Amino acid sequence: AQKITQTQPGMFVQEKEAVTLDCTYDTSDPSYGLFWYKQPSSGEMIFLIYQGSYDQQNATEGRYSLNFQKARKSANLVISASQLGDSAMYFCAMREAYSGAGSYQLTFGKGTKLSVIP
């Protein structure tokens, strides 16, 4: 089974509207972290937001918020007031506490391509 599932290969949103990008995860670790990264066409990976499994409140960073539903194992990214510069690939990733040899490597989903329409 995939550890990170992003079911939306592509999404369109009107400029200034809000959009939700879906992410579900699978882990048996009690301690884990969830990340969202943005990858513009230039290729760099830009960190957006982090949610720890024990965090009581949903994470927010400016226009980004993470809708964390632990029982459903979902960690959806919400982008408010979309801008043209938000057009990019968005990746959900997970860090588990008991990765091999304590490495804390990230496991990534396949990504969602977001296109913002003027």
Place this chain on the structure above:
Amino acid sequence: GAGVSQSPSNKVTEKGKDVELRCDPISGHTALYWYRQSLGQGLEFLIYFQGNSAPDKSGLPSDRFSAERTGGSVSTLTIQRTQQEDSAVYLCASNSPGRSSYEQYFGPGTRLTVT
């Protein structure tokens, strides 16, 4: 401050040749990761360094792949006898593991094309 740097940015090589990819992490970052991103895919973990040692090599796809890190800083990923399926973007990331430093900082990547 300087971010993670990688070189070369692009590399075209013939099948069967060896290539070396370099990563220079953020100064002071003890953890270093290599990932691979094939066309249209998410990132795939390759190897993790803590200092100069590599306790987790579980993601290396074959024994043609190896990596080293010297001085707790620069890392080199070597691919021997390259194959066309090795074509991908190779990304390096670093961080200082700890409760306040979960984020991994990524370099711009090296785009490898094997012809």
